Amino acid sequence: MLDYTVHNYMEDIIKNLVKEMLRERPDVCDCDTCYWDICALVLNRIKPQYLEIETNIQKLSPFMLNRLRNLVLDAMVLVANNARPYHGKDQTVTIQLQNLSEPLVRRILTEMSETNEFLRENKESLPVIAAMILNQLEPRYAVTDRGGAYLRARELELQFLPSIMSKVYNVVKQFQG
Numbered sequence: 001m002l003d004y005t006v007h008n009y010m011e012d013i014i015k016n017l018v019k020e021m022l023r024e025r026p027d028v029c030d031c032d033t034c035y036w037d038i039c040a041l042v043l044n045r046i047k048p049q050y051l052e053i054e055t056n057i058q059k060l061s062p063f064m065l066n067r068l069r070n071l072v073l074d075a076m077v078l079v080a081n082n083a084r085p086y087h088g089k090d091q092t093v094t095i096q097l098q099n100l101s102e103p104l105v106r107r108i109l110t111e112m113s114e115t116n117e118f119l120r121e122n123k124e125s126l127p128v129i130a131a132m133i134l135n136q137l138e139p140r141y142a143v144t145d146r147g148g149a150y151l152r153a154r155e156l157e158l159q160f161l162p163s164i165m166s167k168v169y170n171v172v173k174q175f176q177g
Contacts, residue, residue, distance in 0.1 A: 002110045004126040006134060008048045008099060014039050016057055021072050028076050036095050040141040041075035048139050050131035100140040105133050108168050118176045125175060132171045
């Protein structure tokens with residue numbers, strides 16, 4: 001498996017915004033489960049940004065900040081009205097925010113590097129290549145294995161993998177010149 005690091009900088013903005021808004025709303029549960037569910041819902045509704053951008057909430061445009069605040073409010077209501085069955089009990093469920101598109105792209109690039117000399121010889125470009133691909137993909141954030149299973153089921157759809165493969169191919173082709 002190829003070794004590189006990528007990061008969706010929108011995660012930083014959303015995590016901070018959700019924390020801020022939960023402090024403003026003591027009526028909304030702020031446990032880890034609800035916090036991560038809210039973050040995942042919002043991140044699945046916005047365009048990812050894997051190439052570094054402004055990550056300071058105060059420097060966002062008023063329009064963008066208002067849009068994100070509205071998405072967070074919608075997610076808070078959705079999470080509050082659909083509590084997980086184990087909410088409020090001792091949890092044995094592992095909670096971890098993960099965009100399932102990231103390991104999928106890593107797997108595709110790893111397989112592609114077996115036959116693509118450019119990828120093998122330019123490993124330092126892999127984070128940028130992966131970031132450019134991920135910026136074009138719909139985010140697929142999940143916080144539990146069960147949620148991840150629902151999102152992975154989408155990979156079985158007929159056009160899912162071919163559409164991702166074409167994006168990967170096009171980005172790699174751009175880099176090859």
